[in-house]
Amino acid sequence: MKTYNVTLIPGDGTGPEVTEATKRVLEATGITFQWDLAYAGATAQDKFGTPAPDSLFESIRKNKVALKGPVTTPVGYGFRSVNVALRKRLDLYACLRPCKIYPGVPTLFKDVDIVVVRENTEDVYGGIEFEKGKPETKKLLELVSATTGEAIRQDSGISLKAISETCSRRIVRFAFNYARAHQRKKVTAVHKANIMKFSDGLFLATAREVAREYPDIGFEDVIVDALCMQLVRNPSRFDVLVLPNLYGDIISDLCAGLVGGLGVAPGANLGDDIAVFEAIHGSAPKYAGQNKVNPIAMMLSGVMMLRYLGEKEAAERIETAIAGVITEGKSVTYDLKLNEADAQVVGTSQVADAVIKKLRKSNKK
Numbered sequence: 001m002k003t004y005n006v007t008l009i010p011g012d013g014t015g016p017e018v019t020e021a022t023k024r025v026l027e028a029t030g031i032t033f034q035w036d037l038a039y040a041g042a043t044a045q046d047k048f049g050t051p052a053p054d055s056l057f058e059s060i061r062k063n064k065v066a067l068k069g070p071v072t073t074p075v076g077y078g079f080r081s082v083n084v085a086l087r088k089r090l091d092l093y094a095c096l097r098p099c100k101i102y103p104g105v106p107t108l109f110k111d112v113d114i115v116v117v118r119e120n121t122e123d124v125y126g127g128i129e130f131e132k133g134k135p136e137t138k139k140l141l142e143l144v145s146a147t148t149g150e151a152i153r154q155d156s157g158i159s160l161k162a163i164s165e166t167c168s169r170r171i172v173r174f175a176f177n178y179a180r181a182h183q184r185k186k187v188t189a190v191h192k193a194n195i196m197k198f199s200d201g202l203f204l205a206t207a208r209e210v211a212r213e214y215p216d217i218g219f220e221d222v223i224v225d226a227l228c229m230q231l232v233r234n235p236s237r238f239d240v241l242v243l244p245n246l247y248g249d250i251i252s253d254l255c256a257g258l259v260g261g262l263g264v265a266p267g268a269n270l271g272d273d274i275a276v277f278e279a280i281h282g283s284a285p286k287y288a289g290q291n292k293v294n295p296i297a298m299m300l301s302g303v304m305m306l307r308y309l310g311e312k313e314a315a316e317r318i319e320t321a322i323a324g325v326i327t328e329g330k331s332v333t334y335d336l337k338l339n340e341a342d343a344q345v346v347g348t349s350q351v352a353d354a355v356i357k358k359l360r361k362s363n364k365k
């Protein structure tokens with residue numbers, strides 16, 4: 001039997017607990033993995049003095065596939081996001097986040113099955129920023145004033161938003177190809193082109209052009225604020241959403257909320273030949289070490305990894321086992337119970353035990 005070499009990044013906060021639970025479930029399928037342990041984020045900062053050591057990139061480049069726990073990024077100070085660095089340096093340009101309702105999940109909605117395709121490498125995530133009061137910021141303000149006649153306040157900080165035709169084209173193509181391969185009917189391009197005519201406007205114009213190459217798939221565009229309203233009113237009218245980086249980040253959390261929350265929302269960062277699988281959620285540091293958070297989002301990311309590796313049958317079996325655990329509702333974490341004090345709330349590792357028990361039963365059939 002084939003052994004898969006996979007980089008395993010436990011991450012920070014609750015990351016090690018959800019990745020361990022996921023590793024156990026993946027191994028319970030009988031598939032063998034050679035896990036190549038790598039560190040990122042605050043854990044790597046403590047160990048190696050940098051949040052993104054070379055060994056992290058070397059391992060992922062070598063194995064081409066990684067399963068990654070969430071990492072902590074300091075807010076407003078300290079090191080820049082390791083996630084952004086990974087996505088940019090490995091050119092993981094497509095962020096794929098399926099959001100669908102599993103029966104039994106507490107949610108206000110039914111029939112939501114949306115796939116969010118987020119551009120992962122540019123937009124305001126480029127990390128090109130100008131700090132208030134710095135000489136280079138002053139120079140930029142002078143340039144803006146001289147070329148546009150518009151004055152920006154002297155005490156401004158500036159983050160550059162750049163959206164290219166190249167990256168817009170490849171992400172929209174990715175969304176259409178995904179739609180075609182997965183029998184999806186419609187792609188919706190999301191933007192704010194009425195205000196940002198040269199960045200979002202370029203994204204929209206490119207999306208319209210690409211859409212003409214796919215006459216078999218429906219296409220529409222929607223302004224991001226209108227999308228938010230429509231998503232919470234009638235989410236089942238959406239199928240595949242394609243968005244620039246920032247809107248994709250925000251809207252995927254919104255979509256996760258529609259289908260039961262961050263505890264059940266998986267994801268993948270995909271390039272042409274490298275893939276990093278991780279849940280949408282962050283490191284939830286306040287729950288670290290408490291065996292509390294939901295590992296299902298991470299497990300479903302593992303299911304996406306199995307499908308990527310061509311292990312479709314094993315992926316199906318895990319997904320069915322997870323769906324069974326959710327529907328039964330006897331071995332789920334606090335976030336899947338409307339009443340947190342519910343006696344039947346279990347911890348992270350007990351969810352893995354329950355999924356593995358179901359898998360073993362299906363192995364015997």
Ligand code: NAD
Nearest residue numbers: 070071072073074083262263280281282283284293294335
């Ligand atoms: P978060 O997703 O870590 O947590 C927000 C809240 O959502 C938690 O307090 C918890 O109530 C809930 N939650 C999250 N994951 C859950 C799970 N698996 N099960 C049950 N409930 C869950 O977001 P945050 O607090 O904004 O960020 C914490 C840290 O994580 C920050 O440093 C941030 O930069 C980082 N982050 C990392 C990633 C990543 O590595 N991909 C993604 C998002 C945020």
